[in-house]
């Protein structure tokens with residue numbers, strides 16, 4: 360989630376012994392050294408120097424982690440049924456042949472799309488695009504499973520909308536776009552991963568769910584030790600500290616420190632990322648500029664003209680895909696029915712938030728909303744908790760207007776730099792501590808830190824959050840709950856293995872299904888990043904954040920309430 364760290368962990372034990380000289384040596388010998396790493400390194404080193412005892416640090420071992428998903432409470436019969444339904448609904452097409460050589464895998468450069476006989480296109484209609492995937496030999500692919508995303512856009516109008524891709528399972532795909540504005544529209548089609556790469560990601564997700572690992576610092580008096588932590592750990596190596604949450608049953612474990620007690624845990628942080636996850640064969644499917652996030656070009660026309668809707672609407676027009684919104688002149692227009700308002704001055708925002716308590720829970724992508732509001736509303740004064748930067752918890756208030764804004768990160772697994780063990784709270788437990796009501800707004804974003812785990816882990820977490828949401832809505836039905844979906848991000852060969860959009864898309868489908876029908880509003884960050892012209896980024900740029908915040912505030916202060924007194 361945070362900046363990608365080089366693998367300094369193997370040096371940890373050695374460093375403890377040889378101290379500063381070793382650090383200097385490391386700086387000159389490690390390639391991708393950055394400032395953040397250096398400061399983390401100093402922190403680690405200082406904490407080592409403050410004790411006489413050498414901390415032991417264990418590297419994760421090769422391990423079959425497939426049992427991990429069900430560690431913790433067994434799901435009930437109904438939960439197990441839902442889980443199997445959800446897993447089925449996101450099942451990815453399996454290629455009929457495994458182990459295809461690279462030359463027979465999908466090559467976006469030789470694949471193409473063609474716009475289906477457009478006829479006369481009008482606003483209200485749809486555009487259909489056929490895609491034919493080819494391999495590096497230029498031959499048509501015979502199986503599906505490539506991960507493609509698409510958008511339709513008009514740069515001059517700063518307009519864009521996501522498309523929906525249908526996989527025919529034979530190397531052909533069809534993409535549907537709704538036509539929502541008049542003008543010349545062009546198609547953008549991107550292969551995020553080949554089907555062959557997706558197979559590798561699936562293997563990693565099930566077998567290497569410890570490829571991001573965590574650690575905790577234990578301290579008592581002058582003694583301190585650091586051990587490895589995760590959702591599950593091989594038991595045989597060493598005794599465990601069991602930090603399973605008593606309220607939810609969410610599992611979390613650390614290796615027990617040699618000298619110290621499990622009760623002496625001080626904080627939690629990201630340990631690092633495993634290396635050498637792929638075989639030489641597998642790594643061929645993860646090449647920047649070759650088969651990660653590569654555009655697919657058109658055969659024939661790449662743009663078509665959409666006319667304004669005619670008086671006589673085409674009857675029986677059945678749209679295959681209804682997006683959650685689209686951009687027009689840079690502004691998001693949601694299709695959920697909420698009227699989008701522009702909160703373009705701090706006074707308009709404070710007017711809207713007057714009397715509200717806004718609670719944000721989750722990862723750094725919901726923290727962006729907090730940061731946006733703090734930056735744009737000078738009346739919101741931050742309370743200094745002396746929290747670590749980018750970790751929180753955070754709080755800001757405008758006591759004149761009785762506005763409260765809070766942010767707190769979700770419970771482990773979380774790849775933040777350093778979370779105090781006292782601040783490791785699960786969202787569901789936090790929700791249980793809210794009274795709720797029409798003055799309460801809850802915003803949740805939880806997805807990115809789950810990308811390396813089997814989907815069952817995410818389902819279990821969402822199940823707990825959903826139960827707490829239902830309890831909260833039962834206590835106070837007027838509570839507004841907004842849930843942010845996953846978004847697309849920049850990928851390279853390495854980050855693909857940990858943060859691929861493919862993992863995010865799988866989790867996102869589960870999130871949408873699990874909260875369907877509940878009185879919660881989704882903020883569709885997936886479509887908002889896909890439809891936008893800005894390159895994909897884990898933390899979307901201000902243009903997108905401002906649209907998200909406008910959307911959120913439009914839910915908090917809908918137009919129809921505008922004329923009320925106050």
Ligand SMILES: *[C@@H]1O[C@H](CO)[C@@H](O)[C@H](O)[C@H]1NC(C)=O
Pocket residue numbers: 423424425566
């Ligand atoms: C992982 O363990 C399970 C159960 O012990 C076993 O069925 C499976 O084949 C193992 N997978 C690998 C890749 O070793």
Ligand SMILES: *[C@@H]1O[C@H](CO)[C@@H](O)[C@H](O)[C@H]1NC(C)=O
Pocket residue numbers: 489491529530531
């Ligand atoms: C894929 O589409 C092309 C063009 O429409 C067609 O010629 C081809 O037969 C299709 N392939 C399969 C396997 O159906």
Ligand SMILES: *[C@@H]1O[C@H](CO)[C@@H](O)[C@H](O)[C@H]1NC(C)=O
Pocket residue numbers: 601602603
């Ligand atoms: C951890 O603790 C939980 C609840 O306290 C218990 O159900 C679970 O079996 C324990 N797990 C291990 C591996 O000790």
Ligand SMILES: *[C@@H]1O[C@H](CO)[C@@H](O)[C@H](O)[C@H]1NC(C)=O
Pocket residue numbers: 543545659660661662
């Ligand atoms: C439409 O595409 C053609 C090439 O296919 C290009 O020459 C033309 O400039 C494009 N028009 C717009 C408005 O993008």
Ligand SMILES: *[C@@H]1O[C@H](CO)[C@@H](O)[C@H](O)[C@H]1NC(C)=O
Pocket residue numbers: 700701703704
């Ligand atoms: C803010 O938005 C309103 C429309 O909602 C517009 O009339 C006004 O000019 C905008 N103000 C600024 C400063 O952009």
Ligand SMILES: *[C@@H]1O[C@H](CO)[C@@H](O)[C@H](O)[C@H]1NC(C)=O
Pocket residue numbers: 402406576625626627628776777
């Ligand atoms: C953990 O806590 C200690 C003591 O409060 C602090 O010095 C350190 O920076 C924290 N973070 C890490 C990663 O150890």
